[in-house]
Amino acid sequence: MSHSLIRRCSRLVSSCTTGNYRKILQLLPFSSTNLEEHDDPSRPGPPPIRVGITESAGRGVFATRGIGAGDLIHTAKPIVCHPSLSGIHSVCYFCLRKLGSSTCPEASGVSFCSEECKQRSKEFYDVEMKVNWTDFDDYCRTHGLKYPFLVKRLACMVISGDASIDCLDILQPANLTPEMIVKMEEGFALLRNAIANKLITNGNIDFLSKQWYLNVLARIRINAFRVDLVGGLYEDLFSSAVASVEAEAAVGNAVYILPSFYNHDCDPNAHIIWIDTADAKLKALRNVEAGEELRICYIDASMDRDARQELLLRGFGFQCKCNRCLHGD
């Protein structure tokens, strides 16, 4: 999606009325053939979905035609992603692919799986390498925080021109409590100081305000996906569903645009999987009729009802009223 389009959508979101929502949905190119997130050459044409307003869960994704169980609905490339700390030396710093033993690390210790990933990272990585991140990284590590690393990468992408300041504004933000804001302010101060100390003369960092940091983090909290690679053996529907539950520790976290519009159900009709990189695949888990809303499961669906309800309320701020929850399952 072009930055100017996202900017137009974001302006509309910030003054959101029902009329504006309609305009946003018209602006979103989800039904156009040049959809950036639908890049599978074996499936020409637009993905069989539209973004619309649901009765009780804000925006959602709806099927525009029947979709068969196991069908690929669309693919999606991350807007921003970052390896998990445990995987930082074992996955590609750009696409999160697992590295072979022959990969040669950069001076900083991170590695790229290919020349292409290295080239695609070049601009933001150059910015990142100019900054001393010791205090910021230590703070995240000791507090067990993963999302500030996504903000750090996004900040470097904005400084280098790889991303626009408002590229996540179209996504729904979390409601931040005063306690959350106080904690986030500490991370902001460390990020801002690290960058300002090095880049004051050669990078435009005027955007890097507390408001920008909170705004981005509030969206990442609700919309970031934990990337679990299931491997090439799991292309088929049912083994990939099992594999994504059994996958090893996450290789990283990523934020996408279109997948962020999928609402949750504890008995979902779609799921999101990652085969060997952070490029996501949305697949139907069962036959879906035209007009039906497509929903994924945000959490481990094998947990009991009370645990699911608590996690969804605490993590995503809503009370799940899906059929499973309503029937006490």
Ligand SMILES: C[S@@+](CC[C@H](N)C(=O)[O-])C[C@H]1O[C@@H](n2cnc3c(N)ncnc32)[C@H](O)[C@@H]1O
């Ligand atoms: C990733 S977003 C999904 C898209 C969102 N509806 C929107 O308008 O951008 C997650 C948020 O959607 C809403 N949501 C998702 N699933 C829901 C559900 N089953 N019931 C109620 N709200 C839901 C919650 O506000 C949640 O924090």
